[in-house]
Amino acid sequence: MLHFNVKKVFALLSIILVLGIGSNAADLTKDPGYLSGEKLYKANCTTCHALDKKVLGPALKGITARRKEAWIIKWVKDNAALRATNDPEAIAIFNEYKGIPMTAFGNLTDADIKNIVVYIENAPIVAPKPVAADVETDIPPNSPSMWIFVLLGIFIFALLNLSISIENKVSKLLGKEIINWNKVNALMFPIMLVAGSYYVYAQFAKYSSYTYFAVGSGSAHGKVLDEMFFVTLAITGFVFILCQVLAFVFPYLYRHRGEGTKAFYYPDNNQIEFWWTIIPSIVLVSLLVYGLKTWNGITMQEKPKGAYEIEVFARQFDWTVRYPGPDGLLGKHDYHKIGGTNFVGMDYNDVNSHDDILNVGELHLVVDQPVVMNLRAQDVIHSAFIPNLRVQMNAVPGIPTSQIFTPTVTTKEMRKRLLAEHPTDSFYANWDYMLLCNKICGAQHYMMKMVVVIETKADYNIWLKSLKSPYETANAPVVVPPDTTTVNKTATN
Template identity: 40%
Template sequence: MHTFLLITILLLGFIITFQIARATEFVSIVQGEERTRKQSNRINAFLLLVFLIVGLFGVYWAHHTLADKTLGFDSSASDHGIKVDRMLKYTLIATGIVFVLTQVLLFWYSFKYQERENQKAYYFPHNNKLEMIWTVVPAIVLTVLISFGLVYWFQITGAAPENAATVEITGSQFKWEFRYPGKDGVLGKKNYKFIDESNDNSLGLIWDDAATHDDIVSGGPLHLVVNKPVRLVIGAKDVIHSVGLPHFRLKMDAVPGTPTTLWFTPIKTTKEMIKETGQENFVFEIACDQMCGAGHTGMRGEIIVETQEEYDQWMASQKAQYQTAVVEKEAPAAPAAAPKDSSAAKPADSTAAAAKPDSATTK
């Protein structure tokens, strides 16, 4: 029903516009082409000035009322996100100044220099000074902004701090899997040839490598420690996915056969974000930012950022994948309990009891 109404409204709008154009054409024929053109120029020039004023007010109103919901400055939950927010703010300031200046000049000149009897347009084909200004100034501004972006990019993709935790994220249609190193702090080797879902080895871990014996594999949510750097090792099993972390202002492609990495430091716990946003069901989201198939929109993971104590308690409750996939399956079955001997439980025969001698005497 809504679609039918929308199509009807668009069709009526087209018909009305067409009829107005036809009526304007008939009026111009009756009144004279030149007079009609000059009248249309005056009306259009006035409307352009009105549009400038209303449009600038609309930009201001939208920013004033919706900036916190759409831009969300100072709401980043990572140290890297703070830098990204700052870079975005500088970009908006620079482009905003250019936008306001150019639009004011465009619409004001359209109004001021409209066609008049005593006014003649002046044309000049070239001006070296103007060419230098609008080429060099934007180039300098864009170079500075791009430099910020490159510096931040090389920071998160470079070497992580020595105290950084390591977590592996693997994407597949349409889920995320996470692997944590055990007490040795090292992720064991894996190979796609060893992937065996039926034997609890969905990531293809190589059990001959001792480093895999304490690795913990989880389907989520991903657990991270607040104020502790974490290095993400990202991969995929089928097609290209992308790890999107909007609350941390991060994104990295997950490519089959080519691990990618990034690192950051969470600065807000999930509980703190619940209080900050006022959303009781708030979670840090892992979104797939690369179209990966029919279930792409449902490929969503969650992150829990917690204190070190909470993280340690959670880790203590986890079981190494090697224990589940190998040790428990290869352990010999417990011997069956021997059946009880039914003959040993026979009740005593009351007739077999020894008879007491008769102590009575007869005379």
């Protein structure tokens, strides 16, 4: 079964690869064996393996150090058959992985497997994507008590309905109203106002500590933005509450009070209308100007002194970050060069690109240092949203965008603040800043996110030094796996 599916997936992937990148893949890694190995590896192996960490099967980088190539070929073609020959290595690794059987790949030739090995041993390691499961794990279970309340509600409603219809009939028989419905209806308005306000208040009291505002923003411009938000909310909120109170209290105050009462007729008052047009207009225009100024202050700034540039590259469905290496400069890019391992289209003709470092699925930023985040997209519109930093900018294919900001709170510090706010919630012990895609960009949009690490300059430098630039890795001498003679003979059939 699995065998069949793998073949199908492989065929589909090949088509996509050929259509998507076939025409410009030429100038990348020169070795066609490496490229073919990459395709085969990505099509067949990545569901269970990663290069540098255990997934369902072991990490495969360095496999030639622990296994002979001939063994690898036998294993990949049919590991069950290899185990059946009582091969001790095969049985040991099978048992170590608790007997999870690996798929047999009878469709791969020896040469295919050799290419896969070349790819595995020479591919650049990019950091793993954050696993979807480590976020949002505490969705409350659907509690049964909720259904009891729903049933109870239906029951009460039915009961009320019944008693009202009885009351109706009795009134008719008696020829007079038992209940003054007009008064009841009027009274329900202020009751609704009080009950509704209490409900809103209770929700705020319970959940406001979970909003992004509870612990403040982690960036410099975020403070200004939050301030603007609160000023706007205070003014519009005041007017909103005032209007709601009047709307709910007046129906009670001015209810119909029995036969013969007449409503007070008040056609219009130009003076009042003049003021309540002018004042809101002035207030709204002021808010608008205030908002525009704040927005321009965030989006229209020049590159500040001491700022460094990074590039965030979006595609379905992950984020890749490019950092300038020791030279502090990002090299040029060119979409024509996208293909194979050069999936962000770095232009290696520009020497500045040689030390650029790529990292998939994790963004590192230096605290208190302004950063210019340049955005690019490969396929459709994405949007980089870092809620706790109040950062958001679209990534549009063909249109470079950018946002300049300064993170001011390290991950550690923000975690501490959150834990102080929620001492019993273990989620916050491992909390991380997140960058989320904020455009519905396709079926797996929901998992298009990455962890953002905000750290000191020293920590950042240590981390950056631990990564190799793809240019260096690709141009390192190719490790030729040993024991090639037997392979070459069989590969020709």
